Amino acid sequence: MKAVVTVTAKDAKGIIAKVTSKMFEYDANVLDISQSLVGDYFAMIMLIEMDEKEKKFLALSDALKELGDKENLKIQAMHEDIFNSMHRI
Amino acid sequence: MINTKVILETINMIEEEHLDVRTITMGISLLDCAAGTPEETCENIYNKITTYAKDLVSTGEDIEKEYGIPIIHKRISITPISLVGGLKTKEDYILAAKTLDRAAKKVGVNFLGGFSALVQKGMTNKDIAFLTSIPEALACTERVCSSVNVGSTRTGIDMDAVNICGHIVKKLAYLTRDNYSIGCAKFVVFANVPEDNPFMAGAFHGVGEPEVEINVGVSGPGVVRAAIEKAGGCNLSELADIIKKTAFKVTRMGQLVACEASRRLGVPFGIVDLSLAPTPAIGDSVAQILEAMGLERVGTHGTTAALAMLNDAVKKGGAMASSHVGGLSGAFIPVSEDQGMIDAVNLGALSIEKLEAMTCVCSVGLDMIAIPGDTPEETISAIIADEAAIGMINNKTTAARLIPAYGKNVGDMVEFGGLLGYAPIMPVNKYSSEVFVKRGGRIPAPIHSLKN
Numbered sequence: 001m002k003a004v005v006t007v008t009a010k011d012a013k014g015i016i017a018k019v020t021s022k023m024f025e026y027d028a029n030v031l032d033i034s035q036s037l038v039g040d041y042f043a044m045i046m047l048i049e050m051d052e053k054e055k056k057f058l059a060l061s062d063a064l065k066e067l068g069d070k071e072n073l074k075i076q077a078m079h080e081d082i083f084n085s086m087h088r089i
Numbered sequence: 090m091i092n093t094k095v096i097l098e099t100i101n102m103i104e105e106e107h108l109d110v111r112t113i114t115m116g117i118s119l120l121d122c123a124a125g126t127p128e129e130t131c132e133n134i135y136n137k138i139t140t141y142a143k144d145l146v147s148t149g150e151d152i153e154k155e156y157g158i159p160i161i162h163k164r165i166s167i168t169p170i171s172l173v174g175g176l177k178t179k180e181d182y183i184l185a186a187k188t189l190d191r192a193a194k195k196v197g198v199n200f201l202g203g204f205s206a207l208v209q210k211g212m213t214n215k216d217i218a219f220l221t222s223i224p225e226a227l228a229c230t231e232r233v234c235s236s237v238n239v240g241s242t243r244t245g246i247d248m249d250a251v252n253i254c255g256h257i258v259k260k261l262a263y264l265t266r267d268n269y270s271i272g273c274a275k276f277v278v279f280a281n282v283p284e285d286n287p288f289m290a291g292a293f294h295g296v297g298e299p300e301v302e303i304n305v306g307v308s309g310p311g312v313v314r315a316a317i318e319k320a321g322g323c324n325l326s327e328l329a330d331i332i333k334k335t336a337f338k339v340t341r342m343g344q345l346v347a348c349e350a351s352r353r354l355g356v357p358f359g360i361v362d363l364s365l366a367p368t369p370a371i372g373d374s375v376a377q378i379l380e381a382m383g384l385e386r387v388g389t390h391g392t393t394a395a396l397a398m399l400n401d402a403v404k405k406g407g408a409m410a411s412s413h414v415g416g417l418s419g420a421f422i423p424v425s426e427d428q429g430m431i432d433a434v435n436l437g438a439l440s441i442e443k444l445e446a447m448t449c450v451c452s453v454g455l456d457m458i459a460i461p462g463d464t465p466e467e468t469i470s471a472i473i474a475d476e477a478a479i480g481m482i483n484n485k486t487t488a489a490r491l492i493p494a495y496g497k498n499v500g501d502m503v504e505f506g507g508l509l510g511y512a513p514i515m516p517v518n519k520y521s522s523e524v525f526v527k528r529g530g531r532i533p534a535p536i537h538s539l540k541n
Contacts, residue, residue: 082158
């Protein structure tokens with residue numbers, strides 16, 4: 001399965017490192033990253049891939065939420081199908 | 090990769106505009122639960138519901154997390170209980186209600202609908218016993234919802250049943266008087282009731298439905314309002330297009346969730362119900378959509394036209410997004426569950442008469458309206474009859490969920506809490522309808538029922 005992870009926060013050192021190390025921990029492969037700064041605001045969208053059979057996505061999603069709460073990052077992880085179905089005919 | 094704009098738009102819809110799936114409702118047939126005694130029948134009912142729905146809540150929560158879409162309710166609808174064999178007396182039905190409540194608590198759903206009867210053309214002895222059980226059954230349970238269909242375009246209106254319903258509403262208000270007559274919020278009277286509606290309090294699993302199925306109700310008034318606000322000063326043709334596009338996106342999400350729930354639970358997918366269902370949360374309001382369309386306050390002149398357009402555009406956009414559309418599918422206009430409606434009532438902009446006009450062009454009817462506690466039951470029957478007549482003549486579903494709040498009067502407020510919200514007491518016409526409704530009998534089906 002593929003999922004979209006978005007991260008927004010006030011810019012700081014090491015955001016990408018923290019998020020991607022969680023992904024490594026849960027066996028997620030990062031396929032694409034787009035990152036930009038608007039003023040001093042950090043915004044990142046990532047496309048990741050995970051093995052569906054191992055059902056690790058829910059655990060990763062929890063871990064990212066925990067990381068977000070701890071580091072003051074706004075993180076959302078959503079199955080890519082939600083975007084495909086809502087915005088494509 | 091999916092483009093950034095689409096990703097941010099979706100997240101904004103969820104985070105800021107209250108986009109959600111309102112309910113995943115599992116319909117379960119109880120037609121095979123009849124047994125020799127009421128106790129055995131109830132045992133079968135309990136076992137069947139707790140077996141089929143055991144994973145409903147956890148599956149809903151998994152989908153919610155994986156897709157990042159809030160799924161507000163997980164619920165159950167059952168075969169109208171008055172049709173289930175093995176139950177005959179008032180006491181049997183009260184026992185059944187308690188069983189259903191227990192089953193709902195066991196599987197963790199917040200409401201279970203289908204404590205219902207279909208009496209649009211007449212009542213069997215079983216139906217009458219059932220109807221007399223409703224006030225006590227709802228007063229002594231927490232999660233059971235009840236509905237009665239009293240009319241249809243094909244059959245006309247059963248005024249004897251309407252009269253009984255007026256009585257039920259009053260008695261229910263009295264029995265739950267310590268709690269703002271909240272029992273009435275769990276009882277709805279229909280005409281032309283849909284048999285696959287996933288929304289409470291009117292959900293049940295019709296007799297033409299399969300053994301078990303998944304129906305999903307989408308929502309999203311906040312998303313539609315935001316889209317209209319963003320559109321600025323465009324004309325109504327353009328506005329209708331914007332609403333359609335938004336409804337399409339919302340419904341696609343509902344369809345995705347419905348298919349996913351159906352696959353994971355191994356239960357066939359029934360329908361997606363395209364409804365705009367408000368909640369008391371700020372911004373999640375149908376009234377505010379109408380106000381965003383250009384009305385100073387909902388209830389003023391032009392409200393019916395705006396609602397008609399909104400309702401139609403939601404259906405047009407949604408119909409293409411789902412493989413099976415059903416249920417109520419339209420905008421809901423409950424008063425207590427919609428902050429914009431509550432404000433309009435408080436300002437004197439919205440009356441029960443205007444709400445009645447609005448029910449001619451949207452999906453349901455007079456919904457969650459608090460009226461004075463001393464309203465006679467004949468007046469309540471007459472209000473129900475008016476709604477049923479609108480449904481019967483216009484070939485559409487209508488309903489009445491009225492709360493004659495015990496001991497309360499115009500100017501008072503009732504607090505139901507949670508998603509049921511709060512409501513100002515609205516005045517009703519003080520002249521009597523008693524002689525008319527007490528005539529009883531049936532209002533014949535209209536000429537356009539003769540379609541064959």
